[in-house]
Amino acid sequence: MEMKERIAILENYIMQRCLWQFHSRAWDRENQNNGILGITKTMLLGEQPDISTPELKCYWVDAKCLADGFKTKFPWVNEMGKEDIAVMMDGLKERIDYVTIHGSLNEELTVKLY
Amino acid sequence: MPYHTFECSKMLPDREKHAVIKGPGEDITSALPLGNLNTVPGTITERGCAYCGAKHVIGTPMKDVIHMSHGPMGCTYDTWQTKRYISDNDNYQLKYTFATDMKEKHVVFGAEKMLKQNIHEAFDAFPNINRMTLYQTCASALIGDDMDAIAKQVMKERPGVDIFVCNAPGFGGTSQTGGHHKINIAWINNKVGTVEPVIKSKYTINYVGDYNIQGDCEIMTDFFNRMGIQVISMFTGNGSYDDLRAMHRADLNVLECARSAEYICNELRVRYGTPRLDIDGFGFDLLAESLMKVAMFFGDDCVEKAKAIIDEEVARWKPELDWYAKRLKGKKICLWPGGSKLWHWAHVIEEEMGVKVVSVYSKFGHQGDFEKGIARCSEGALAIDDPNELEALEAMKMLKPDCILTGMRPGEVAKKIGIPYLNIHAYHNGPYKGFEGWVRLARDLYNAIYSPVMNLAAIDISKDDFDTDTGFKTRTMLSDPGVPREELHTENMYTGKMDIVTPLRGKKYDFPAPEPKADAVV
Numbered sequence: 001m002e003m004k005e006r007i008a009i010l011e012n013y014i015m016q017r018c019l020w021q022f023h024s025r026a027w028d029r030e031n032q033n034n035g036i037l038g039i040t041k042t043m044l045l046g047e048q049p050d051i052s053t054p055e056l057k058c059y060w061v062d063a064k065c066l067a068d069g070f071k072t073k074f075p076w077v078n079e080m081g082k083e084d085i086a087v088m089m090d091g092l093k094e095r096i097d098y099v100t101i102h103g104s105l106n107e108e109l110t111v112k113l114y
Numbered sequence: 115m116p117y118h119t120f121e122c123s124k125m126l127p128d129r130e131k132h133a134v135i136k137g138p139g140e141d142i143t144s145a146l147p148l149g150n151l152n153t154v155p156g157t158i159t160e161r162g163c164a165y166c167g168a169k170h171v172i173g174t175p176m177k178d179v180i181h182m183s184h185g186p187m188g189c190t191y192d193t194w195q196t197k198r199y200i201s202d203n204d205n206y207q208l209k210y211t212f213a214t215d216m217k218e219k220h221v222v223f224g225a226e227k228m229l230k231q232n233i234h235e236a237f238d239a240f241p242n243i244n245r246m247t248l249y250q251t252c253a254s255a256l257i258g259d260d261m262d263a264i265a266k267q268v269m270k271e272r273p274g275v276d277i278f279v280c281n282a283p284g285f286g287g288t289s290q291t292g293g294h295h296k297i298n299i300a301w302i303n304n305k306v307g308t309v310e311p312v313i314k315s316k317y318t319i320n321y322v323g324d325y326n327i328q329g330d331c332e333i334m335t336d337f338f339n340r341m342g343i344q345v346i347s348m349f350t351g352n353g354s355y356d357d358l359r360a361m362h363r364a365d366l367n368v369l370e371c372a373r374s375a376e377y378i379c380n381e382l383r384v385r386y387g388t389p390r391l392d393i394d395g396f397g398f399d400l401l402a403e404s405l406m407k408v409a410m411f412f413g414d415d416c417v418e419k420a421k422a423i424i425d426e427e428v429a430r431w432k433p434e435l436d437w438y439a440k441r442l443k444g445k446k447i448c449l450w451p452g453g454s455k456l457w458h459w460a461h462v463i464e465e466e467m468g469v470k471v472v473s474v475y476s477k478f479g480h481q482g483d484f485e486k487g488i489a490r491c492s493e494g495a496l497a498i499d500d501p502n503e504l505e506a507l508e509a510m511k512m513l514k515p516d517c518i519l520t521g522m523r524p525g526e527v528a529k530k531i532g533i534p535y536l537n538i539h540a541y542h543n544g545p546y547k548g549f550e551g552w553v554r555l556a557r558d559l560y561n562a563i564y565s566p567v568m569n570l571a572a573i574d575i576s577k578d579d580f581d582t583d584t585g586f587k588t589r590t591m592l593s594d595p596g597v598p599r600e601e602l603h604t605e606n607m608y609t610g611k612m613d614i615v616t617p618l619r620g621k622k623y624d625f626p627a628p629e630p631k632a633d634a635v636v
Binding site: 015016017019020022023024028054055057058060061062064065098099100103104105106107108114 | 141142143146148150365366372376377380381387388389390391392393394400403406407408410411457461480481482485486489490
């Protein structure tokens with residue numbers, strides 16, 4: 001399976017199941033995407049994420065469910081090498097950033113206040 | 115951009131970007147309607163006003179409070195007072211509603227004196243209630259009555275009384291969403307941090323954005339309590355005024371309806387560092403994952419309890435859900451709720467009940483809500499922002515749905531053209547949250563679609579030439595032909611009790627002992 005296809009499958013999974021990527025402001029979405037997808041990548045690479053603050057722990061909760069979901073629903077994730085996982089997760093992050101922030105048609109993303 | 119133009123709105127060019135159809139291969143970067151804009155002149159919107167959003171959505175579910183509108187009497191009743199946000203104190207907030215009954219003379223000479231008299235009279239009439247929310251309306255806003263000053267005077271004159279003033283007049287925003295915003299911000303600015311809660315557990319949350327429609331909130335708080343988590347406050351279903359003043363002390367904000375209540379979660383995160391966790395309380399799969407997320411935030415002991423709850427609930431209720439899913443498979447529905455259910459349900463109702471969501475709409479949703487809803491919808495779904503009655507009629511004629519899931523006003527319109535509707539604002543026979551609740555929704559949806567009355571209702575009984583010996587079909591004749599014969603009796607339909615909420619009240623829970631907080635005063 002092509003990397004692009006794998007990323008599209010994971011993107012679709014996130015968009016149908018998750019809510020964390022849809023906070024109301026662009027800066028908020030950046031934090032969410034960085035925090036949750038960053039920790040998901042760390043976990044899929046078999047490394048220990050930093051969950052030393054309530055904020056990080058909250059990201060970890062969503063990341064843990066995401067990583068578990070990826071591995072359960074798409075068994076091919078378990079067969080990938082670390083290098084490929086890193087490339088895939090970087091590509092996924094880029095794609096989620098595009099769909100929810102840079103390519104978003106939501107005109108409220110740049111409002112300064114909540 | 116796959117905008118959809120309604121025939122009936124062709125003369126309103128400003129409406130052209132308010133409806134989209136999600137085509138093959140399209141996502142939210144190519145299919146997204148406008149949202150949260152002023153209603154286009156010429157269209158007959160079904161939106162509520164900002165006062166309504168503040169008071170009748172968010173304020174009034176608070177249970178131990180005198181809720182008073184400072185304005186004409188009609189404001190307090192003729193909006194959404196008919197919502198069924200029940201409470202465990204004999205529904206005080208539903209049984210009593212208060213208005214200052216502003217008249218022309220008050221508009222001319224001012225209504226502050228009359229407001230103060232009303233407040234005193236209300237407290238005198240209900241000596242056991244010493245909390246009040248006071249809502250500005252269009253009339254009191256326009257004449258400039260200083261409600262905050264009056265509230266302060268009364269609080270000084272009546273020690274022990276506390277009053278919250280909400281300045282969200284009807285014109286203060288595009289729709290009810292303007293009121294949601296204003297009351298969220300007013301509450302955190304004026305009330306959060308003014309009470310210290312009694313901490314009973316090591317784990318604490320605020321459960322935010324659930325209004326206890328027919329007991330939804332009580333179902334969820336029962337799960338949390340069984341997991342050893344203390345719910346410090348419910349914002350605002352079955353919520354207590356003073357508990358909500360203590361929101362700053364929770365470890366985590368668990369958010370359901372982000373449309374109406376994300377503001378306070380965001381502010382609690384910025385001001386107090388409390389994280390925000392968005393969850394789905396509907397559907398087996400998403401609810402199970404949501405409970406696990408909350409549990410994981412706190413630790414392994416919580417996770418074990420959550421797993422036990424999920425296993426027990428799924429084993430008990432999944433077969434009954436499947437009974438309905440087999441009979442609902444392929445049925446087309448329009449998911450036309452207020453705000454959050456369009457994204458809470460868009461995908462999971464298809465996955466777990468087998469229906470097809472052919473349209474989603476929201477009267478007051480923002481573009482962020484449509485992003486979530488359209489992301490979760492299947493291809494071909496029609497998404498509409500702030501639809502008017504003619505557009506809804508045209509959509510129903512075009513899509514030919516088997517049921518409309520919506521509120522009373524558009525629901526009655528659907529019934530007129532022979533399409534059944536299910537009330538997902540105030541509910542038919544909820545609660546719909548929780549595992550059992552999801553089965554109750556499936557049951558109500560099944561009843562709506564297969565009730566024999568839908569066939570009979572289409573007959574014009576004023577004529578003499580209709581057949582009296584044909585036309586009637588039982589629900590089994592209508593719903594079972596599509597079910598494989600060998601599967602007809604493998605599961606049961608819903609076997610739960612009518613009232614599943616009252617037995618939860620008064621339950622005792624074991625909480626893990628709290629740990630001293632770093633900032634606690636010694």
